[in-house]
Amino acid sequence: MKHNIMICLILLSNILIAGDVKITEELESLIIQDGNKEIKIERIQDQKHRLTSSFTKTSRKCPPFCVQPIKIGNVKTIGEIELLKYIKEIEKDNADMLLIDARTKNWLHNGTIPTATNLPFTMIQKDSKYLNKILNLLGAKEEKNGKWNFDKVPSMIIFSNGLWDPQAPKAIQSLIELGCPEDKILYYRGGMQDWNILGLTLQLKED
Amino acid sequence: MLMKKITILLLLELSSLYGKNDLMSGLTEIVNKVEDEKAKDKKVLNYAFKQRMRTQLIALNALLISMDFNRKFYQKEIVVNSDLFNKNFNNLLNSKEDIKKAETRDPNFRKKIEEIKKIWLTFYDSSKRISTDAKDKNALKFIEENNIKLLTTIDYIFTNFIKSYQSTDKLEASISHIKSMLYTQVGKPRMYINKLVKERLLIEQNINVKDNQKNFNKTIKDMDRLMKALADGDKELELDGTEDRKILEKLSISQKIWEELKALVIKKRLNKEEWHKIIENNKKFMKSHTEVVKLTRESNDN
Numbered sequence: 001m002k003h004n005i006m007i008c009l010i011l012l013s014n015i016l017i018a019g020d021v022k023i024t025e026e027l028e029s030l031i032i033q034d035g036n037k038e039i040k041i042e043r044i045q046d047q048k049h050r051l052t053s054s055f056t057k058t059s060r061k062c063p064p065f066c067v068q069p070i071k072i073g074n075v076k077t078i079g080e081i082e083l084l085k086y087i088k089e090i091e092k093d094n095a096d097m098l099l100i101d102a103r104t105k106n107w108l109h110n111g112t113i114p115t116a117t118n119l120p121f122t123m124i125q126k127d128s129k130y131l132n133k134i135l136n137l138l139g140a141k142e143e144k145n146g147k148w149n150f151d152k153v154p155s156m157i158i159f160s161n162g163l164w165d166p167q168a169p170k171a172i173q174s175l176i177e178l179g180c181p182e183d184k185i186l187y188y189r190g191g192m193q194d195w196n197i198l199g200l201t202l203q204l205k206e207d
Numbered sequence: 208m209l210m211k212k213i214t215i216l217l218l219l220e221l222s223s224l225y226g227k228n229d230l231m232s233g234l235t236e237i238v239n240k241v242e243d244e245k246a247k248d249k250k251v252l253n254y255a256f257k258q259r260m261r262t263q264l265i266a267l268n269a270l271l272i273s274m275d276f277n278r279k280f281y282q283k284e285i286v287v288n289s290d291l292f293n294k295n296f297n298n299l300l301n302s303k304e305d306i307k308k309a310e311t312r313d314p315n316f317r318k319k320i321e322e323i324k325k326i327w328l329t330f331y332d333s334s335k336r337i338s339t340d341a342k343d344k345n346a347l348k349f350i351e352e353n354n355i356k357l358l359t360t361i362d363y364i365f366t367n368f369i370k371s372y373q374s375t376d377k378l379e380a381s382i383s384h385i386k387s388m389l390y391t392q393v394g395k396p397r398m399y400i401n402k403l404v405k406e407r408l409l410i411e412q413n414i415n416v417k418d419n420q421k422n423f424n425k426t427i428k429d430m431d432r433l434m435k436a437l438a439d440g441d442k443e444l445e446l447d448g449t450e451d452r453k454i455l456e457k458l459s460i461s462q463k464i465w466e467e468l469k470a471l472v473i474k475k476r477l478n479k480e481e482w483h484k485i486i487e488n489n490k491k492f493m494k495s496h497t498e499v500v501k502l503t504r505e506s507n508d509n
Binding site: 035052053054056057060061063064065098104105106109117118119120121122123125127130133134137138139154166167170 | 228230231233234235237238240241242374375376378379381382385386447450451452505506
């Protein structure tokens, strides 16, 4: 009997603990559909959890890993709450917004933000041999004067490893130089560093 | 009317869903294509990667054979190791486009490859001769005198191959430089351990004792420094160290084996049992450190 009560108490405490670590006061988690999969974006519920990955590092060689500015030109910078709102919108309004992980592929081993598409910053540089193909896929049209028209390109939320990583800023600068209107781009500066530190759900990409 | 509206809305939704999936899979396809190209580059680097260590392993095998230390076993080993070197070296020679690419960055590159070719042909022949005749003094002498030259030239080739794969984009190049330095250094302890056991054996045999003692002391110092640097970082070696728990765990295993081996090799006199222990630990270290190399190359720990 005593044993059963103990089990019940443990189960009850687990139920009470579950959901303690919310995203915001109102938002516990976000369920999205990615292809055939349902993904629940939430924070790690274990309050004793500590990061053990390279995101625990305080110091990296600069350059290249220098602290990034809060704003790139007139591009709007966003945080996690806004990003989550957009992720939900991406699911609803499919073609109009794209979440882009601008890191080169070797950085993706430890996961990315759910629904993100990997488009390394190196591939949207002016000298990239894949540039035309990528811009065409995105919906850009090359005009007679050689300039690109971005009217039909979806809005893009771009991120990389976070505030110390120049990969997303470089991707954004390249897109602006190619003629992409700044209001088509959003910069999630916190990137994977902040996503990890908040214990938010990661999506592991298959190699 | 309402049904018609719903149908149109559903069709619009479906076409936009199809469009987005198309766009995402299109982008993924291009990124994967680039990755496949990079994988080909890695193949060439793999041809050069273990060759530094093999030069020392072959020289060590030759010495053990000449000392009649588990002779039959090492006569088989030397054939396996020199055949592997030969196979990888030929693969490297056949990677003509990659050699061309490396040559654009370093005009001496082809000259260095020719240098290796010249030494290697006799080196390979010498190791084959020792595998059938343990007392072939000329073959042993050639291996003893040329293994370091072979090692330094291979090291040059490896480092320059890595450089030739660096992106022309300044940012990507500076990010990948950090990784390149790590890849260049992480495999080196396997080479050092064979080199120092070989040097200790030469001292034991009274061969060129002064020089070999000097080299031996330096190898121990280099090995100690590098093992520490792989974990904690070293500014001069351009290593940042690692936070990766899995790598640190494997590194501590390698470190433990290294400490045991070091405690023995620095002894002035060694008995047969201790020599066996050294050789056994050498093998154990190679196996354990290969795990460190594998994990490092897979890791994203910048």
